[in-house]
Amino acid sequence: MRHLLVAWGVVWLGVGCAASIPPERLQAQVLETERWQREYQSERERTELLATRLAAVESALEELAQERAEAEQARAEAEQGRASAVDELARLETERHALEDQNAQLLARQRELAALHEELSDVWYESALERARRRTQPPLPGESAKEAAGPVP
Known part of the structure; x- marks a missing residue:
């Protein structure tokens, strides 16, 4: 009986x-439901469009982040290259100063050698003149002919 009462209540509610x-x-x-469905569909399309735009923006951000990382790496490499170039420049500058000092020493030595050469040339020339005079002069009255004809020192 109880089941009959429950079944009758369900039928009465359903029919009622x-x-x-x-x-x-x-x-x-029905019209309101259709309007809500259209609104839902338009919002869904708008959401999908926004999701697509968001994905494009995220992709662009990732590309920018990648480019920024590459630029930072290139900047670091350039800075490292600049630092090594500065070190090389300092080394070359030191080497240039050392070579300039050595060149100055060599030039001073060259001047000294030129002066010595000039002195030696003068001495040799004077010595040659002295020998030539001795040979061309008549023998002195106290010298023998052998001493006058002998080698000149």
Whole structure:
């Protein structure tokens, strides 16, 4: 009996709920449902469009981050290259100063050697003149002919 009572209650509720809605109101609910479905569909399309745009922006951000990382790496490499170039320049500058000092020493030595050469040339020239004079002069009255004809020191 109890089951019969429950079944009768369900039938009464089902028939009562369906029978109590007037067709105008039902039509209005159908129209409202369709409007909500259209609104839902347009919002879904808008959401998908925004999701696509968001994905494009995220992709662009990732590309920019990658480019920034590459630029930073290139800047670091350039800075390292600049530092090594500065070190090389300092080394070459030191070497240039050392070579300039050595060149100055060599030039001073060259001047000294030129002066010595000039002195030796003068001495040799004077010595040659002295020998030539001795040979061309007549023998002195106290010298023998052998001493006058002998080698000149």
